[in-house]
Amino acid sequence: MNHHAPVRAASGGADGRVLLVGLAGFFLLFMVAPVATVFIRAAGHDAVGAGGLDAFWSALTSIVTAPRTRSVITFTVGQASLSAALAVAVALPGAYLMAHYTFPGRRIIYSLSLLPFVLPTIIVVVAMIGFYGKNGLINRLLGTDFNLVYNFRGIVLAHVFYNFSLAIRIISTAWSGIDRRYRESAEILGDRGPGVFFRVTLPLLIPSILSSFILVFIYCFLSFGVVLVFGGVRFSTFEVAIYREMFINLDLPAASVFALLQMAFSGLFILVSTGSLHRARAGAVDTGQSLPPLRSARPLPRALLVLYTVTMLVFVLGPLTTMVVRAFTGSSGALGLENFRQLLVPGAAERNVHSILRSSVPGVVLRSIGLATASGTLTFAVAGLTALRLRGSRSTWIDGALQIPMGVSLVTVGLGLRLLWQDVLPPVILIVLGQFFVAFPLVFRIVRTGVEELSERIVNAAEILGAGRRRILMDIELPLLRRTFLNAYAYALALPFADLTVAMTVGRGRVATFPVAIYRLIGFRSFDLALALAVLYIAFCLVLFLVIDRTSLPGKDTP
Numbered sequence: 208m209n210h211h212a213p214v215r216a217a218s219g220g221a222d223g224r225v226l227l228v229g230l231a232g233f234f235l236l237f238m239v240a241p242v243a244t245v246f247i248r249a250a251g252h253d254a255v256g257a258g259g260l261d262a263f264w265s266a267l268t269s270i271v272t273a274p275r276t277r278s279v280i281t282f283t284v285g286q287a288s289l290s291a292a293l294a295v296a297v298a299l300p301g302a303y304l305m306a307h308y309t310f311p312g313r314r315i316i317y318s319l320s321l322l323p324f325v326l327p328t329i330i331v332v333v334a335m336i337g338f339y340g341k342n343g344l345i346n347r348l349l350g351t352d353f354n355l356v357y358n359f360r361g362i363v364l365a366h367v368f369y370n371f372s373l374a375i376r377i378i379s380t381a382w383s384g385i386d387r388r389y390r391e392s393a394e395i396l397g398d399r400g401p402g403v404f405f406r407v408t409l410p411l412l413i414p415s416i417l418s419s420f421i422l423v424f425i426y427c428f429l430s431f432g433v434v435l436v437f438g439g440v441r442f443s444t445f446e447v448a449i450y451r452e453m454f455i456n457l458d459l460p461a462a463s464v465f466a467l468l469q470m471a472f473s474g475l476f477i478l479v480s481t482g483s484l485h486r487a488r489a490g491a492v493d494t495g496q497s498l499p500p501l502r503s504a505r506p507l508p509r510a511l512l513v514l515y516t517v518t519m520l521v522f523v524l525g526p527l528t529t530m531v532v533r534a535f536t537g538s539s540g541a542l543g544l545e546n547f548r549q550l551l552v553p554g555a556a557e558r559n560v561h562s563i564l565r566s567s568v569p570g571v572v573l574r575s576i577g578l579a580t581a582s583g584t585l586t587f588a589v590a591g592l593t594a595l596r597l598r599g600s601r602s603t604w605i606d607g608a609l610q611i612p613m614g615v616s617l618v619t620v621g622l623g624l625r626l627l628w629q630d631v632l633p634p635v636i637l638i639v640l641g642q643f644f645v646a647f648p649l650v651f652r653i654v655r656t657g658v659e660e661l662s663e664r665i666v667n668a669a670e671i672l673g674a675g676r677r678r679i680l681m682d683i684e685l686p687l688l689r690r691t692f693l694n695a696y697a698y699a700l701a702l703p704f705a706d707l708t709v710a711m712t713v714g715r716g717r718v719a720t721f722p723v724a725i726y727r728l729i730g731f732r733s734f735d736l737a738l739a740l741a742v743l744y745i746a747f748c749l750v751l752f753l754v755i756d757r758t759s760l761p762g763k764d765t766p
Contacts, residue, residue: 226592226593226596227593227596227605230589230593230609234608234611234612237624237628237640237641237643237644238611238612238615238620238644240623240627241619241620241622241623241624241626241627241628242615242619242620242623243623244623244626244627245463245466245619245622245623245626246463246466246467248459248626265460267460267464267467270461270464270465270468271464271468275443276468278443279443279444279445279448279465280468280472282442282443282444283428283444283445283472284428284472286359286362286363286366286427286430286434286442286444287424287425287427287428287430288424289363290362290363290366290367290370290423290424290427291370291420291421291423291424291427292420293363293367294366294367294370294371294373294374294419294423295371295374295378295416295419295420295423297367297371297374297519298371298372298373298374298375298378298419299374299378299416300511300512300515301320301371301375301379301515301516301519302374302375302378302379302382303379303382303512304501304512304515304516305317305375305379305383306378306379306380306382306383307382307383307498307499308498308499308500308501308503308504308512309498309499309500309501310500310501310502314753315753316516316520317375317752318749318752318753319520319523319524319749320371320372320375320376320519320523321372321373321376321697321701321748321752322372322523322527322745322748322749322752323368323369323372323523323526323527324369324370324372324373324701325701325702325704325705325748326705326741326744326745327705327707327721327722327725327726327741327744328431328432328433328707329432329707329725329726329729330530330725330738330741330744331365331368331369331432331433331526332365332432332433332436332437333530333738334526334527334529334530335356335361335364335365335368335526336356337526337529337530337533338525338526338529339355339356339361339364339526340355340356340357341353341354343355343356343529344525344529345525356437357437357439358437359438359442361437362430362433362434362437362438362442365433365437366423366426366427366430366433368522368523368526369426369433370423370426370427371423372523373419373422373423373426373649374419374420374423376653376694377415377418377419377422377653377656378412378415378416378419380415380653380657380690380691380694381411381412381414381415381656381657381660382408382412382415383690384660384690385408385411385412389407389408389411390403390407390408414656414659414660415656415660418652418653418656421476422649422652424476425473425476425477425613425614426613428444428445428472428473428476429444429445429446429469429473429613429614429616430444430446431444431446431447431450434446434447435447435450445465445466445468445469445472445616446469446616446618448465449462449465449466449469449616449618449619450462450618452465453618466615466616466619469614469615469616470611470614470615470616472614473611473613473614473615474607474611474614476614477607477610477611477613477614478603478604478607501513527745530738530741530742531738531742531745533735533738534546534547534735534738534739534741534742535742537735546735546736546738546739547739547742547743549736549739550568550736550739550740551568553567556733556736558731558733560728560733560736563727563728563731563733564719564724564727564728565716565717565719565727566719566724568724568740568743570719571719571720571721571724571740572721572743572747574718574719574720575704575720575721575747576704576747578635578638578639578642578703578710578718578720579642579700579701579703579704580700581639582638582639582642582643582645582646582699582703583646583696583699583700583701583702583703583704584699585639585643586642586643586646586647586650586699586703587650587692587695587696587699589643589647590647590650590651590654590695590699591654591692591695593609593651594651594654594655594657594658595658595684597655597658598658598659598661606655609647609648609651610648610651610652611648612644612645612647612648613648613649615644617641617644617645617708617709617712618708618712620641620644620709621641621708621709621711621712621713622712624637624640624641624709624712624713625637625712625713625715634713634714634715634717634718635714635718637713637714638709638710638713638714638718639703641706641709641712641713642702642703642706642709642710645702645703645706645708645709646698646699646702646703649698649702650695650696650698650699650702653691653694653695653698654688654691654692654695656691657688657690657691657692657694657695658684658688658691661684661687661688697751697752700751701748701751701752704720704721704747704748704751705721705722706720706722707722707723707726710722710723711723711726721740721743721744721747722744724740725737725740725741725744728740
């Protein structure tokens with residue numbers, strides 16, 4: 208029997224074609240056309256305003272052949288590769304722990320791990336400096352003066368801090384779904400211990416490991432804030448080079464050339480990664496498995512997993528705790544709620560907080576939740592429907608095209624949306640559309656991986672028994688993919704919630720979300736108030752993830 212025949216019929220029908228055509232039109236209108244608008248403007252104006260394509264072509268040839276370009280390429284690819292490899296390596300024990308055992312506080316730890324990924328860059332930078340910097344907590348406790356942040360090590364450390372939880376969630380979702388009968392069959396045939404892992408489990412995990420590595424690689428490849436602060440003038444990614452040419456050197460043609468080079472490299476990586484993922488086959492899933500408590504594990508593995516958990520809690524909570532303590536103490540060092548009172552009570556602060564934020568704090572909260580919900584729900588719905596319609600498809604070009612937004616500069620997308628659509632659509636709608644492209648590649652990749660790992664035998668058996676496509680979707684596919692969908696929805700909400708770039712470039716700071724408000728407070732030297740607002744931001748994120756993870760994690764926490 209051809210396992211893919213029923214799936215292709217479902218994904219290649221009239222509804223599937225309408226969905227893909229509509230999605231292509233959406234991409235053309237709100238991503239391709241805006242980016243093209245920016246490039247056309249850049250080609251028509253050089254750094255001092257003179258028109259013509261000659262300036263753009265001159266910038267293209269000089270930048271492509273310049274030694275600094277080779278340096279940018281080498282550093283961008285090198286740090287992204289190392290950061291992604293370390294993030295996946297750090298995540299593997301955590302993914303195993305989350306997929307195989309229950310223990311007290313498991314859901315809280317799982318939710319906490321995602322916080323760094325959704326924090327605004329400026330807050331992560333401040334938290335890392337407060338914990339790992341020369342005057343940070345670690346050096347003060349040890350009496351040392353190690354420079355752990357303002358160098359290459361600091362860049363990689365921050366990237367791992369940012370992204371390892373992404374790998375944990377993707378890999379643990381796949382690991383928890385591997386049918387235990389594969390392992391039991393291997394053991395019956397005489398295989399034991401490491402042999403079962405390397406010959407049975409690891410091949411089934413390859414798609415999720417590849418997916419997490421590629422996603423972390425691309426996020427590090429596009430890194431901006433971390434490299435700008437910790438790298439200084441020595442290190443530069445493509446995104447940093449675009450920023451420097453556009454806003455420091457005032458050279459739009461040069462900035463557009465770096466943006467084109469970034470898109471070319473990103474597109475190449477996305478196509479290669481999509482092809483590798485298609486060649487890797489996933490195993491069947493069994494979502495009915497119950498998990499044993501961690502205390503039932505053998506002593507040595509249990510001790511190693513406990514040590515890993517404590518180390519990761521220090522790694523994640525150390526910088527965040529340093530930031531939270533500063534929010535509750537302020538520059539005076541006295542513990543209290545003064546910063547929160549000044550932030551929330553009108554007239555309590557020396558400066559008018561409402562005029563700085565151009566909004567009240569409750570307005571910031573409601574606006575952030577509303578935009579994130581609108582953008583996240585749209586992103587999740589489109590990604591989920593597209594992944595289901597493409598199930599069984601091995602089209603590298605379609606998957607690669609749907610990942611292209613990940614390789615496009617968000618500054619370019621936001622600027623293009625404003626230039627092309629500001630007279631037609633209000634800023635709030637443009638921000639929702641821009642944030643769609645912030646989250647869609649990741650959300651689609653998570654859902655796509657989960658859908659492809661769903662056992663085809665279950666669907667084929669239901670079709671043989673006469674179940675229609677709608678019945679299969681509602682009674683079989685959606686229940687089995689519940690954890691994958693909830694995990695993807697968490698990211699679909701969290702990424703717009705953390706977005707600063709699109710909100711700033713499209714809304715010009717007038718649409719005050721959490722990240723915009725934090726950025727404004729720091730810009731007006733109200734640093735302690737910014738940290739207080741960041742604590743509120745963390746609290747909202749944590750509540751969101753706890754609610755979602757409560758229903759998405761397999762097993763129950765042990766008392």
